[in-house]
Amino acid sequence: MSSHDHVDLPLTPGxxxxxxxxxxxxxxxxxQTKRGIFIMAGVLFLFIGGLLIGGLDVVDRKNDRLWFIAxxxxGPIALGADFLNQNVIKTVDDDKRAQEEPERLTTTSLGRVNEIGTLYCALAGLMNLVVILDALQYRPKHPPARRTDDRRTGETA
Amino acid sequence: MMFASLFQSGCVATDSLLAYVPFKTPINALHDWWYLLLIPLAFGIALTYKALRVYDLRAIWSQTLLMTVQIVVAMIGLAVALAIFVLVVIPRLPVQ
Known part of the structure; x- marks a missing residue:
């Protein structure tokens, strides 16, 4: 859509x-049921993939605050993963830390695996931000009328 | 049997995989193969993006595959460019 034929689209905050x-x-x-299912598959693939690679330790609002913002x-699945990480995975009681150290060592995600897992979950969040913005002001997808070069790819302008 | 032979061949760190508990422990066996995880990462990004952009959803898988390849090729290109810059260009720069 070019700038001169801009149409004010209604906001859909719900x-x-x-x-x-x-x-x-x-x-x-x-x-847009089918589109929603594809979006769900894409975002959850990234988020659950990140949790499978790095464990729940990759979602950590205390130690990785900037990543957690992304x-x-x-949504709530990220908050739930952080809740489980803080209350189930991590050692929360300093007095028990010494005796729980072996368990802590197996559940703490480190190095490349932690980086990639964190990246997966952060990119899932950022992609869902794009999805949220698209849903906020949704423009129905139509085949482009004037840009014939995009017909082949099936992409909107 | 196939997996056992794979482990014995040293392709997968057996101890790390046996200790793996999904969602609880990290997959430490993938530590040395981390760069391969960028391919499913590119696929996930491409699937979500194309789900938003493609008007005919019958074309989504071909479009997703195409974008995945584009992302991976772009990352390889950036890696090669950075390697050339660090290994070739920087050593040839005059010192003072």
Whole structure:
């Protein structure tokens, strides 16, 4: 869409909130069921993949605050992963740290595996931010009328 | 049997994989192969992006595959460019 034929699209904050609560739910609420399922698959693939690679330790609001800001755009699943990390995975009681050290060593994600897992979850959050913004002001996808070169790829302008 | 022979051949760190508990412990066996994880990362990004952009969802898988290849090739290109810069260009720079 060029600048001169700009159309004011109505905001749909409800869809944006749904998109944050569960990836893809915003588009499903707008009637784009299949698109929403693909979005859900993409975002959850990244987020769950990150958790499988690095363990729940990759979502950590205390030690990796900046990464967590990106991850939290995935919604309650990121908050739940952080809750489990803080209360189940991590050693929360300093007095018990010494006796729980062997367990702590196996659950702490380090090095490349931690970096990649953190990156997966952060990119899942950032991609879901794009999804939230798209759901906030949704423009129905139509085949481009004037840009014939995009017809082949099936992409919107 | 196939997996056992794979472990014995040294392709996978057996101890690390046996200790793996999904979501609880990290996959330490992938520590030395971390760069291969960039391929599914590119796939996930491409799938989400194309789900937003493609108007005909029948084309989504081919478009996703294409974008995945584009991202991976771009990352390899950046890595080669950085390697050339660090290993060739910087040593040839005059010192003072």
């Amino acid at each position: 869809a944006a909130v749904l998109a944050w609560l569960w990836p893809g739910a915003g588009h499903i609420s707008l009637g 991850q939290v755009f995935c």
